[in-house]
Amino acid sequence: MAEKHRVRLARVYTEPESGEGQRVLVDRLWPRGVKKTDPRVGQWLPAVAPSTELRHWYDHKPERYDEFAARYTQELQSGEEAAALDELRSLVDEGPVTLVTATRDVELSHLTVLADLLT
16 A cells, blocks of 8 residues: 655745645636746646635635535546546655645635545
């Protein structure tokens, strides 16, 4: 059985730390003020991020988090989203991965849902 590698969560605006592995930006929109060549980004997988409709509905309201997580998990089960999640799983199988987002509250973001699915 392959060893599970740790999945870390961070804001894209934070500097990379040693040992955090490959950074993967999992937002649909490119973060403001960040150049495409910025090493804080790493690889970009926009298809694994929540849909625009779901993101707007959730609006980072803590009381909606549980329903958001359920809806988001459902979105990740088919089509382009499922393929992107499989790609992300492959990256985690290769070594440590840090999921990054521009979202201010990482703990109430889609990153926590992804981390649960990847571990």
